[in-house]
Amino acid sequence: MDILTGLLHGFQVATTPASLGMCILGVVLGTVIGVLPGLGPSATIAMLLPLTMKLDPTGAMIMLAGIYYGAKYGGSTTSILLNVPGESSSVVTCIDGYQMARKGRAGPALGMAAISSFIAGTFGVVALMLVAPPLAQLSLAFSSPEYFALMVMGLAMVVLLAGDSLVKALLSMLVGLWISGIGTDLFTATSRFTFGSVQLLGGIEFILVAIGVFAVGEVLANVEPHDPPKMLPVPKGIRNLLPTWDDMKRCRFAFVNGSVVGFIIGVLPGAGSTIASFISYGIEKAVSRHPEEFGKGAIEGVAAPEGSNNAETGGALVPLLTLGIPGSGTTAILPAALVLWGFKPGPLFIHDQPQLFWGLVASMYIGNVVLLILNLPLVALFAQLLRVPAYVLQPLILGVAIVGVYASDASMFQLGLLALFGLVGYAMRKLDFPTAPLVLGLVLGDPMERALRQSLMMSQGHISILLRPIPAVLLVFAALLLAVPLFRKLNAIRVQMLESEEA
Amino acid sequence: MTRIRSTSAAVVAALATLVPFASHADWKPTKPVEFIVHTGPGGGNDLLARAVVTMLEQEKLVPVRMQVINKPGGGGAVAAAAVADRKDDPNTVGFITSVWLAGPLTAKEQKITVFDLKPIAQLLREPAVFAVRADSPYKTLKDFIEAAKAHPGQLKQSGGSITSRDNIVREQLQHATGAKWAYVSFPGGGERLAALLGGHVDIMVIEPQEAGENVRAGKLRVLAQVSETRLPKWADIPTLKEAGYDIHPTPQIRGVVGPPQMPAEAVKYWIDTFDKLHRSASWKKYVEQNELEDAFVAGDAFRKSMEETSKELREQFVKAGIKVTR
Numbered sequence: 001m002d003i004l005t006g007l008l009h010g011f012q013v014a015t016t017p018a019s020l021g022m023c024i025l026g027v028v029l030g031t032v033i034g035v036l037p038g039l040g041p042s043a044t045i046a047m048l049l050p051l052t053m054k055l056d057p058t059g060a061m062i063m064l065a066g067i068y069y070g071a072k073y074g075g076s077t078t079s080i081l082l083n084v085p086g087e088s089s090s091v092v093t094c095i096d097g098y099q100m101a102r103k104g105r106a107g108p109a110l111g112m113a114a115i116s117s118f119i120a121g122t123f124g125v126v127a128l129m130l131v132a133p134p135l136a137q138l139s140l141a142f143s144s145p146e147y148f149a150l151m152v153m154g155l156a157m158v159v160l161l162a163g164d165s166l167v168k169a170l171l172s173m174l175v176g177l178w179i180s181g182i183g184t185d186l187f188t189a190t191s192r193f194t195f196g197s198v199q200l201l202g203g204i205e206f207i208l209v210a211i212g213v214f215a216v217g218e219v220l221a222n223v224e225p226h227d228p229p230k231m232l233p234v235p236k237g238i239r240n241l242l243p244t245w246d247d248m249k250r251c252r253f254a255f256v257n258g259s260v261v262g263f264i265i266g267v268l269p270g271a272g273s274t275i276a277s278f279i280s281y282g283i284e285k286a287v288s289r290h291p292e293e294f295g296k297g298a299i300e301g302v303a304a305p306e307g308s309n310n311a312e313t314g315g316a317l318v319p320l321l322t323l324g325i326p327g328s329g330t331t332a333i334l335p336a337a338l339v340l341w342g343f344k345p346g347p348l349f350i351h352d353q354p355q356l357f358w359g360l361v362a363s364m365y366i367g368n369v370v371l372l373i374l375n376l377p378l379v380a381l382f383a384q385l386l387r388v389p390a391y392v393l394q395p396l397i398l399g400v401a402i403v404g405v406y407a408s409d410a411s412m413f414q415l416g417l418l419a420l421f422g423l424v425g426y427a428m429r430k431l432d433f434p435t436a437p438l439v440l441g442l443v444l445g446d447p448m449e450r451a452l453r454q455s456l457m458m459s460q461g462h463i464s465i466l467l468r469p470i471p472a473v474l475l476v477f478a479a480l481l482l483a484v485p486l487f488r489k490l491n492a493i494r495v496q497m498l499e500s501e502e503a
Numbered sequence: 504m505t506r507i508r509s510t511s512a513a514v515v516a517a518l519a520t521l522v523p524f525a526s527h528a529d530w531k532p533t534k535p536v537e538f539i540v541h542t543g544p545g546g547g548n549d550l551l552a553r554a555v556v557t558m559l560e561q562e563k564l565v566p567v568r569m570q571v572i573n574k575p576g577g578g579g580a581v582a583a584a585a586v587a588d589r590k591d592d593p594n595t596v597g598f599i600t601s602v603w604l605a606g607p608l609t610a611k612e613q614k615i616t617v618f619d620l621k622p623i624a625q626l627l628r629e630p631a632v633f634a635v636r637a638d639s640p641y642k643t644l645k646d647f648i649e650a651a652k653a654h655p656g657q658l659k660q661s662g663g664s665i666t667s668r669d670n671i672v673r674e675q676l677q678h679a680t681g682a683k684w685a686y687v688s689f690p691g692g693g694e695r696l697a698a699l700l701g702g703h704v705d706i707m708v709i710e711p712q713e714a715g716e717n718v719r720a721g722k723l724r725v726l727a728q729v730s731e732t733r734l735p736k737w738a739d740i741p742t743l744k745e746a747g748y749d750i751h752p753t754p755q756i757r758g759v760v761g762p763p764q765m766p767a768e769a770v771k772y773w774i775d776t777f778d779k780l781h782r783s784a785s786w787k788k789y790v791e792q793n794e795l796e797d798a799f800v801a802g803d804a805f806r807k808s809m810e811e812t813s814k815e816l817r818e819q820f821v822k823a824g825i826k827v828t829r
Contacts, residue, residue, distance in 0.1 A: 042543065042544050042545040043543070043544035043545070043573075044544075045544075045545065046544035046545040046549055046550065046553065047544065047553075049550070049553060050553050050554070050556060050557040053557060139697075140697055140700050140701030140702075141701060142701070143697075143698055143701055143703040144687075144698075144703070184577070184578060184610060184664075186663075186664050186665070186688045186690055187664075187665055187688050188665060188825070188826070189609040189610075189664060189665050189666045189825055189826075190609070190826060191610050191611075191612060194610075194612055196611075196612055197612060198576075198577050198580045198581060198584060198612050198613060198614070199576060199577065199581060200577075200612075201576060201577030201578065201580055201581075201606075201610055201612055201613070202575060202576030202577045202578070202581065203576075269691070269693045269694050269697045270694050270697075319693070319697070323696075323697075323700065324696075324713065324716055324717070325693040325694075325696055325697050325700075326691070326693045327693075332545060332691065332693065333544075333545035333550075336545070336550050339712065339792060339793060340554070340792070342792065344712075344715070344716050345716065346713070346715075346716025346717055346719070346720060347716060347717060347720035347722055348716060348719060348720045349716075408543075409543075409573055409574060409575060409576075410572075411574075411581075450688075450689075450690070454687050454688070454689065457659070457685055457686070457687045458659055458685070458687055458703060458704070460656055460657070460685070
């Protein structure tokens with residue numbers, strides 16, 4: 001009953017005209033910056049922070065949270081339409097989202113992203129409301145060995161992202177792992193693969209590589225002289241702009257997968273929405289009855305990651321509000337905001353400020369509904385973008401990619417890297433190397449290495465620390481995943497033998 | 504805040520007498536001012552710079568628009584290069600932290616250091632405390648160190664990079680006592696605290712603000728303060744020296760610098776402006792809310808103190824077996 005009264009009180013707070021206005025303002029702003037590559041929620045929140053000093057803290061908190069989860073809705077738009085990820089958590093959406101757009105199904109892809117975001121986002125809020133305190137305690141049991149095993153499981157998903165050749169996929173992943181190692185090592189303060197460059201001391205941004213390899217590489221491949229770019233088919237009629245009932249049925253599991261995986265990974269302080277989106281995509285493909293459609297425009301490949309990055313929002317708020325520990329990089333700015341408004345983020349926050357907590361929770365229910373209502377009509381608008389001819393669209397993609405990278409820190413060096421990774425992406429396409437494993441290795445490499453070294457430092461070098469129950473189970477999963485191609489091969493041989501016997 | 508070191512107090516006093524006479528030919532910014540920081544939006548230094556912008560506006564101390572420019576990467580190296588690129592621009596100010604001092608010592612890629620730039624003023628010292636879980640058997644720092652002596656290498660401390668203050672204090676304590684315990688690096692403060700709360704490590708050096716709430720909730724116990732004198736909010740917690748360990752912790756500072764050839768009158772303007780800021784009510788409130796230490800030191804005294812800190816850091820790095828490159 002406590003929760004019910006709390007929630008009722010929260011809705012009283014969240015439905016005052018002022019709070020409602022801040023909520024709508026936040027989610028609209030969030031959608032806009034989500035759509036624009038390069039401009040992320042952290043940057044926007046940091047810039048708005050001084051302005052919020054003059055506002056009522058409840059309204060300000062509602063608005064900033066709106067920006068944060070609104071951006072997750074908007075992030076998929078350019079991923080699907082232009083193959084340019086709008087946010088790092090929407091990188092994996094490019095894989096199937098853009099293929100759907102190429103087949104004239106941009107509308108359903110965008111619509112599904114919004115619907116899945118809504119379902120999983122709402123699930124995240126419900127879970128935040130119901131289980132936040134006990135779950136936060138549970139999440140503390142998760143430490144470096146567990147993270148290591150989680151990342152290994154993520155990397156094992158390379159076998160699912162591989163095209164025809166597993167060897168090529170593994171090579172591609174290894175390059176990604178290598179790139180993730182560039183920069184200053186946290187444990188020894190030594191520089192790795194920086195080639196004397198100051199700019200490389202901080203490592204290479206994951207989102208930059210993703211934009212280069214996916215978007216720039218795609219544009220380069222599309223403008224080859226002997227292969228005149230075809231215009232993307234444009235969906236006609238309102239019916240083709242939204243997912244069909246069949247699409248919805250196909251995505252039933254993706255909604256559950258995205259919701260649960262996104263929320264759980266969100267709760268863990270050492271993994272954020274990008275990792276959540278990759279893992280839920282992998283799971284979706286692993287359990288799918290038609291895994292061969294993934295990478296060629298499977299709608300579940302959009303629903304799962306887009307759902308999980310929204311459920312992550314609710315998850316990330318769990319340790320933030322119950323322990324004062326930000327659940328991911330983006331939420332790290334929120335405790336600073338709370339301090340600025342005169343609050344004390346920490347274990348007693350919900351107890352001390354119930355109206356703020358419940359107001360925020362209630363506003364997130366409202367915000368998710370507003371986002372759904374806002375985003376579905378936008379589908380029709382955005383899908384029209386594909387009406388522009390290729391000679392406009394291809395430069396447009398390049399332009400969006402360049403502005404997106406330049407906007408984050410106005411550095412020519414980063415643009416040079418973008419060009420380099422564009423060429424890498426082009427070469428990989430020509431040589432038939434899959435690009436997704438490279439991005440996967442880049443996302444997971446650094447956290448995996450870190451977790452392994454932390455584990456071994458904790459255990460004084462004893463490998464047994466990796467065999468605690470949770471990591472052991474995850475590592476077994478990883479081993480099973482790696483065995484999948486082997487089983488398929490054996491199965492193929494068996495089928496062949498059966499056929500030859502029949503013959 | 505009354506806790507100003509004797510050197511800084513002298514500088515402030517000297518400045519206070521200087522300022523009223525310097526009325527003619529005063530330089531004032533006429534173009535928008537840019538504050539360069541070494542973190543992305545939302546990072547510690549970025550938030551400080553944005554708070555300073557707000558406070559300077561509130562106190563009407565700077566007549567033009569101010570903008571924060573993010574130059575992340577390389578532990579301050581990219582930002583330092585960006586400030587140096589502005590040559591004699593009087594409208595650029597860089598926000599530095601101790602990271603700018605530590606970085607060049609271990610990365611030879613860093614050609615430009617903070618000593619190539621024009622020192623304006625040190626603004627803050629960041630205090631810290633040693634904390635353990637509330638149910639930990641260690642009631643005092645001595646308990647912990649004795650336990651570490653009895654079981655060398657088995658106790659663990661979570662912290663940041665190996666060059667961070669967390670690890671330097673540990674090295675100093677280990678050196679002074681002969682105890683040995685492990686140091687586990689985590690990139691984010693949240694992960695460090697989660698590792699302590701989850702019982703995966705035994706101790707950590709934590710910001711007083713973060714520790715305070717966890718103490719109030721009965722989750723953490725604070726053993727000692729990593730500072731020279733007791734902080735007002737932690738009057739009953741001993742400093743390292745009072746806890747029986749006569750070590751001099753290298754201070755973690757934040758300050759402002761200008762481009763290498765910033766004209767003297769502009770340097771004077773900025774020293775004056777930040778001096779006024781640090782006396783203002785909004786600054787006092789900010790320092791108190793964030794549990795920081797006001798530590799204004801201007802101009803050459805700031806350079807001297809940074810030189811000392813850099814030398815100390817280098818010695819500590821060498822002792823700790825960290826490879827120094829200069």
